[in-house]
Amino acid sequence: MVNDERDSHGMPQAGFIIEHQNSDLKWKILRNIYSGPFSDVYVIADVKTETKYAMKCERQEGNARPVLKLDVMVLMATKGVPGFPQFIAAGRTHLYRYCIMQLVGPDLGRLRRTRPDRKFSVSTALQILDQTLKRLEDMHDRGWLNRDVKAPNFAIGVGADERTVYMLDFGFARKFKDADGKIIPPRSAAALMGTFQYCAVSAHSHKDQCAKDDLESWFYMAVELLKGPLPWASIDGHKNHKLIGEQKMLIRSEPKRSEFFEDVPKQFIKILELIDNTGFFDRPDYAKIRQIIYDVAKEKHITMQEPMDWENNKRMQMKANFVGELGESHQASSRLDQKEGNTNDTMDIEFELADETHLDKEETPRENDKTSSKEAKHVEKGSANTNNEATPPL
Template sequence: MTSEDESWYAEVGIKPGAILEGGKSTYIIDRLLGEGGFGAVFKIYDKNDSKLCYAMKIEKKIENKIHSKLKMEISILKMVANVRKGPSERNHFTAIIDRGKKEYYYFLIMQLVGKSLQDLKKERPMNVFSLSTGLGVGMQCLEAVEDLHKHAFIHRDLKPANYACGLDKQMHTVYILDFGIARKYTNDKGELKTPRAKVRFKGTVRFASLACHRCIEMSVKDDVESWFYLLLDLIVKEGLPWKNIQDRNDVQKLKEEFREKRDLYGTLKCKNDYQDILTYIDRLEYTDHVDYQFIYKKIKLIALDEGCTVKEMIHDFERHFEEIGEWLKAKKVAEDEMKKFLSMFKDSCDQILWLNTGYHLDYREKEELNVETLRKRLLTVKKQMDGYPEVKEEFLTSLIDFEKSLRKMFEQSLRKYDVKNGLQKLINDRSVELWMDFIVEKTTVFSFFLH
């Protein structure tokens, strides 16, 4: 068991391999997926059929605790269970499988989903999706928010980490997660609740609405504002201007300043269309309904102007996974080759008989063979990366670091050899220059990635 597993076992008796008796079946705990202050998520499977895997959320029983996050989640998931059940529509909410309580905790067993958008984004070069993927995913994220609002709830913590893609046949569907701080915005009569005079900050600083920063009661418009920041986070290569800032007040100022500058969009085209969406959101009041169709139409217009088809926007997840796989495979191949070459080079530098014009001919021939092998592998990698300019940009940085490592090791070897043999006058800068010319010429490290 990991230390996290041991912690949960000590507190509530849950550990990998343990049996859990539910109301509808018996389950086996597989492993811990994630944890927070008062709860955790485990992967489990049905004891009678190990192919049936689920996610189980648990919440510790806390004495005198008024609000249960898990009860809120169960309440919402029960309400939205039949949302978007048409043949061409998606349900963006995970299905409830089972639920109950034990001596030390409450549990909710639900449909297992794949990686979060946050994790998927991290696997991408530049940490962003392709535009077609990002726009398609963004539309699904907004659909989920719209469906939640239809049931009179606001989420209050929308961010890439709280969305995930499905598994298997649902891999093209985006699911909204974690309703722990969601709030019902209507009273028992279905009327909009009177806003409280002051509320506490709720959510995540990077994606929080301005109303949230100002401790003003939030409504549906604030979820949509958070969604807009989320969309930009998925597709803007430069990222949100405040992405590395944690202080709430500083982030609030930047959100206000960049609105005035109309400069949240980095190198994206169609800046005016994105700005139109934000301007529309900013004009909404607490009591207003959101015109989701206006936003969908704007996104589709952006996609059209960018040459992204509806089909690409819907099904690009599959290609996205393929791209990630190819990119990671290509990157690993090249990095492994560079590590081998660096290791070989380091070991061999001390053995080279350096002369004023270069190095021993026999050794050069052997070295040339290794460099030629590296060059061929890098050319193969280049072919794999063709069509991914952002990948080449990131990989070029690795190659530049590689060249610097070669030079550093060579110079260190020279200094070591000088001390041993007193040949300082024979070995000069020209030797270094000749060696590096040879390396760069043979690997063509820069030329084939720059053109």
């Protein structure tokens, strides 16, 4: 009799083996590191090389808005671009879809909250903003909007790569350019996609988002990194997201503007003005925004090569793994969710179905695996695309 250690929703558990048909690739699931409303994330290891990767899974059934295809499409579009996790493989079993990618370290949201004052040093914040602005520029240049820009969706590299900031989690991404590279005209209405604290003012009014809206979200993140929690952080967006939108409008003029920009370099007022003056069909002036960041650094005698805060405090990275998740991503307006939820209009890739086999063999879990002391070794066979192929089987 097979001891099938899936959870109650059919998701894989520690000790499972992911094996691809027509391939010698095999990975063992070590532990779950995130369980969210749309997907679960695991640390896995190549059975032969013991190299660790991340695996993101979503259920085949009961998932109101499948988004894993979006992750794979963006990772494929940004293949080889610095600061985007390397795509390894993707496939599915009868119960879930999965994407295997480069493993990264803790996210910026958790790292920030490990600090006593809940903000980074100015030198670290400016270096983060330089890198994350480049990530958005690269993503936009490849025809994709992020629509959920926030610190938890950026993570640092592992080991010697810890100075690199990676963009991840593209579940709300959307193509905004057609095949000719022209910006697609806005729809008459759109669901609020993103996270209430960070989404652009236009999103609160259910307007279609554009490149400058990603930068507006990036700007709110920038202020948070520099001075700590945003002034509307305590407002329950589920109950009144429009109030958050109103608070964002108030910071554009006095007296709220002075209060908002207190403890923030005065040049950042110009950054917000540049973003606000960018039109729907305009390309944001990334270079001018980046120059302002470097002007601030020069004024403060920052070389942009200083050690990051987490480099000076190795325990900080370990502590970040125990900090809870904040800033859940949302879709607001049930009236519009159904329209926005259909992501297949931009997708030409499909998951290839895999067979499952089970081995009735128990083994002792690793010490840090989040699982019971008795777990079945479970092999799930499936075909999958690797990073050598042009189109993943998603």
